[in-house]
Amino acid sequence: MASDRIFGLVILITAVAYIAAATQIQTNMFSGEYLPKLFPVLIGAVAAISSLVLVFKPDPDPDWPASRTWGNLVVAVIVLAVYAVMITPLGFILPTAITAAILSYQIMPNARNAVLAGIGLSALLFVVFKFVLMLGNIVAYRIPTPQKLWDAISILIPFVGH
């Protein structure tokens, strides 16, 4: 019950914000005054109406994970985000091995297997991507300057990155 109500409210607020943003869309003589705004406003309106239905007629709650699992999921998201910004300054192999090992450990907490999965997957995927599929921008490793490393990490920090 509560889950759907909260979800409905989130959608409602987003939809209203979306409509507000849509009415502010810049137009010029090529596009006409209202055409670029029309469809976004319609979408927002449909979403707003549907979200009200959810608020007033919610479904039963799903089984949410325990707080421990939430922690795990947050860790996974952070690991993936760090991976996303590190693959350029550090190259493919090292970040991939670490990420694969952590994710593997999260699914099945067994340190030895996780390390093996990390090393194995990283090496295997590198060979496949680089030499079988010959994808151009996969680089084995890079040794970054501290400045580059900081630049990459700062992307993830709100208001510091760019």
Added chain:
Amino acid sequence: METLANLALGFSVALSPYTLMLAVIGCFIGTIIGALPGLGPSNGVAILIPISFALGLDATSALVLMTSVYYGAMYGGRISSILLNIPGDEPALMTTLDGYPMAKRGEAGNALVLSGVASFVGALFATIGLILLAPVLARVAFLFGPAEYFALYLLAFCTLGGIASSNQAKSAIAACIGLGIAMIGVDSSSGLPRLTGGNLHLYDGVDFLVAIVGLFAIAELFFFIESHGKGSSIGVILEKVTIPWRYIKQTSWTMLRASVVGFIAGVLPGAGASLGSFLAYMSEKSIAGEKGGFGTGVPKGVAAPEAGNNAAAGGALVPMLTLGVPGSGTTAVLLALLMTLNITPGPTLFRDNPDVVWGLIASLLIANVVLLIMNVPMVKIFVKILTVPAWILLPGVTLISFTGIYSLTGSYFDLLMLIGFGVLGYFLRKLDVPTVPVILGILLGGNMEDALRRAMTLSDGNVAYLFSSPIAVGLWLAAIVGFVAPMFLRNILKRPQAVTD
């Protein structure tokens, strides 16, 4: 005659050794993807699109490869349904109802071969149907103006939402999320950015591949972390596999009927493969009656949903190719592939790119034969692959997804968005909000808006223009019925529950 000439053209494209090799590789990978629990056809095709694009394949080769993967995944889905009682994707759910009881009885090999043959019959029937129906529909599609197209897109969202979810409001929200995301980026007519929040990375809009891979593959990772890999398979044993001729003979009419039902369900825009296998199973169940023993592991209960499922998969290609409106989640992903390759589906495709269309159709026929040959003797190999533990599989899939997207754009921003879509996908699926309408919205949003804008420009802002032709009115009515009817039918047409141990 024209059809035969077209087919000859198609085979001349598809029968080169290189494309044949791609078809075999695609079928093999596809079957594996379909068989692995949690990696359905949509997922598999979505992960492979960026890679096939980064490989620099030309349009025909990429299409052959990906459609082989698509058909292969439809075949593969049955393996985990039958052996593990875990549907590889939603349409395969119906196969678990009789397939798993058969496997428990020690007839796993028979069930697998029978379902392989049923898949072949369904897919073959659908491909022939596609050959006959698509050119006709393509001609009709020339009558479609912007008002008709707008109504058609609406129909796709309404029927898809009506079937994909148990709550109409939720599927409407899902469609709105997708459409809303599609609006982000530089507006084509004014050249000014819309709804980007001033973020330069968003000026190009949100790449639908990022959204698809995030919503399907990355979300799956989160589900596996939550469940700690339970539900993956260890220790499946399959004895000798022989061809159960008796069962095949016994179910031959069932397969044909199910193929017809599945094909029709697949052709309906938005309805798709889940409806096909569902209707095929239910109609055979009612024909067989109480004595048929459906649900206890009868061969007909395996053959019907598999034939229906695969026929629907082929049928779903009809609206996708002729109108540019996909009939299922996976065809939506294939539409994404076509768009990446700069091919615009629709009636003009048949006129301007006959080599692509007929090459595709020929490769479907080839893929189908390859799959039958591959699946009957080699089913044991695929069963082996099923035992890859989740702690290798899921990190592997995740990193392949990341690398695929990275090799395509080389941008950290897309990777962060990928994670964002993964999180979104996790919450949506938890809340029972279907994700396919989101994908469809992102894919079709631009076209749908274009249709509306052109209609408004042509009529000088007169809303009545949207309902000005019989075709448009018919589509609007169908859309409303498609959206409203499931609310009332839901109580009558209850989905059978999966068997539990």
